Amino acid sequence: MADWNALTITSSPQDVFIAVMGLTGVGKSTFVTLCTQKEIQIGHKLESCTSSVSIFSFRHKSKTVHLIDTPGFNDTTRSESEVLQEVAYWLSTAYGKADAKLEDRFRLNGIVYLHSIADVRWSGSTRRSLNMLRTICGPENYDAIVLTTTFWDQVDRETGKVREAQLIGDMNKWGQLVHTSPKSSVRRHDQGYKTAINIIDGIIDRGVKYELLIQKELAKPGATLHDTTAGREAQLLWEKDIERFQQELGYAKEAMKESQQQSDGTLVTEMARLKSSINQGRAALSELYLPKKELENRWVSRNTRDVELLQQQIVKCQKTIEDLFKRSASTLSPSSNGTPPPAYSRRTSDESTASSANSLLEQERRWKKDLMAQKMAKLAARSMHINVASALFGGVSAGVAILPLLPYLAACCVM
Numbered sequence: 001m002a003d004w005n006a007l008t009i010t011s012s013p014q015d016v017f018i019a020v021m022g023l024t025g026v027g028k029s030t031f032v033t034l035c036t037q038k039e040i041q042i043g044h045k046l047e048s049c050t051s052s053v054s055i056f057s058f059r060h061k062s063k064t065v066h067l068i069d070t071p072g073f074n075d076t077t078r079s080e081s082e083v084l085q086e087v088a089y090w091l092s093t094a095y096g097k098a099d100a101k102l103e104d105r106f107r108l109n110g111i112v113y114l115h116s117i118a119d120v121r122w123s124g125s126t127r128r129s130l131n132m133l134r135t136i137c138g139p140e141n142y143d144a145i146v147l148t149t150t151f152w153d154q155v156d157r158e159t160g161k162v163r164e165a166q167l168i169g170d171m172n173k174w175g176q177l178v179h180t181s182p183k184s185s186v187r188r189h190d191q192g193y194k195t196a197i198n199i200i201d202g203i204i205d206r207g208v209k210y211e212l213l214i215q216k217e218l219a220k221p222g223a224t225l226h227d228t229t230a231g232r233e234a235q236l237l238w239e240k241d242i243e244r245f246q247q248e249l250g251y252a253k254e255a256m257k258e259s260q261q262q263s264d265g266t267l268v269t270e271m272a273r274l275k276s277s278i279n280q281g282r283a284a285l286s287e288l289y290l291p292k293k294e295l296e297n298r299w300v301s302r303n304t305r306d307v308e309l310l311q312q313q314i315v316k317c318q319k320t321i322e323d324l325f326k327r328s329a330s331t332l333s334p335s336s337n338g339t340p341p342p343a344y345s346r347r348t349s350d351e352s353t354a355s356s357a358n359s360l361l362e363q364e365r366r367w368k369k370d371l372m373a374q375k376m377a378k379l380a381a382r383s384m385h386i387n388v389a390s391a392l393f394g395g396v397s398a399g400v401a402i403l404p405l406l407p408y409l410a411a412c413c414v415m
């Protein structure tokens with residue numbers, strides 16, 4: 001069991017916290033990687049990418065900036081309900097109870113919401129994700145949001161500009177965030193450090209800390225997700241989903257009757273899928289009433305499992321590194337028993353074996369560094385949650401926020 005207290009440091013109240021949100025694959029982890037300037041390649045090699053909240057920290061303009069990488073609401077490995085629970089629980093625990101002092105509370109300096117300009121369609125997932133963002137944030141905090149487009153290299157400039165204008169102009173899209181007061185800002189990010197850090201600078205220079213709507217709503221005693229605007233928005237979505245699935249199930253049953261083939265394979269599979277979706281929807285609705293303690297149990301066990309999984313991968317990676325190291329070292333090392341060096345042709349092929357082993361070795365080292373950074377980021381998320389709770393309830397002096405892990409993240413970089 002990790003000693004969480006050993007993984008903490010005291011940070012200054014001037015620290016900057018920025019959440020990075022958006023659908024799966026829009027480039028959240030890439031953005032975080034660029035800003036932190038660490039050689040981690042999140043999203044390239046891990047199948048499930050970012051499946052839970054992680055914190056990556058870096059120094060910039062004499063400040064410590066903490067980027068909170070979040071899972072997308074259309075995560076392929078987790079349901080919308082699980083992602084909502086994760087994000088809401090983490091934000092609300094860090095925020096603290098209703099009677100906590102403002103200076104003790106965890107408040108964000110901003111939210112970078114990424115959107116791929118290469119997306120041609122305004123899909124259901126895109127709409128749902130934006131609705132979640134709006135309701136988690138609350139209209140009074142829309143200026144906390146920086147709507148940021150990515151994937152500019154995948155569209156020609158003019159097409160991109162037209163799409164961006166459509167997003168801004170349409171009140172069912174970004175219009176509702178940018179034509180109100182306070183309003184969100186719109187930025188472009190081209191996968192370069194400069195555009196990424198400009199966005200961070202804009203947030204730092206604003207110097208405002210926001211209390212999100214969902215944080216205030218969940219701080220009330222006994223509040224559940226159902227008592228939040230985001231929870232009720234999700235409820236409406238899931239009720240509509242269930243209704244649609246039931247209707248489709250009805251059609252499938254009719255079709256089955258008409259086909260007079262009780263074992264029509266396609267229809268049977270389709271009906272099973274619809275029934276399972278209906279059950280999932282019902283489960284999601286009932287989970288809106290889960291007490292915070294249960295959300296906490298789920299969050300902690302998921303975080304622990306993620307960390308353990310990453311640790312296993314690190315051990316495996318280390319073993320591969322050792323094997324590769326032995327292989328590349330033995331290939332070119334002079335023979336210890338005094339036999340003559342190998343013939344030229346043999347030597348060339350050995351050199352090429354050694355060079356490919358070296359390149360694999362390099363890849364594995366990078367992969368290990370990536371895994372370690374991810375593990376530390378998950379520990380940081382957990383450490384933060386535990387220590388904010390203990391700062392609030394365990395008598396740590398007001399104004400001192402206890403924050404995690406910079407020495408450990410730094411240690412990752414020198415691996």
Ligand SMILES: Nc1nc2c(ncn2[C@@H]2O[C@H](COP(=O)(O)OP(=O)(O)OP(=O)(O)O)[C@@H](O)[C@H]2O)c(=O)[nH]1
Pocket residue numbers: 022023024025026027028029030031042043044048049050051070071072150151152153154189190191
């Ligand atoms: N062409 C192009 N590829 C990008 C851009 N931004 C990110 N990518 C790639 O898109 C893939 C997904 O990027 P991630 O940063 O993992 O996306 P994510 O939003 O963190 O995804 P999840 O963790 O699954 O939510 C990676 O292979 C990135 O290299 C971009 O602007 N242009």
Ligand SMILES: [Mg+2]
Pocket residue numbers: 028029030042043049050069
């Ligand atoms: Mg990610």
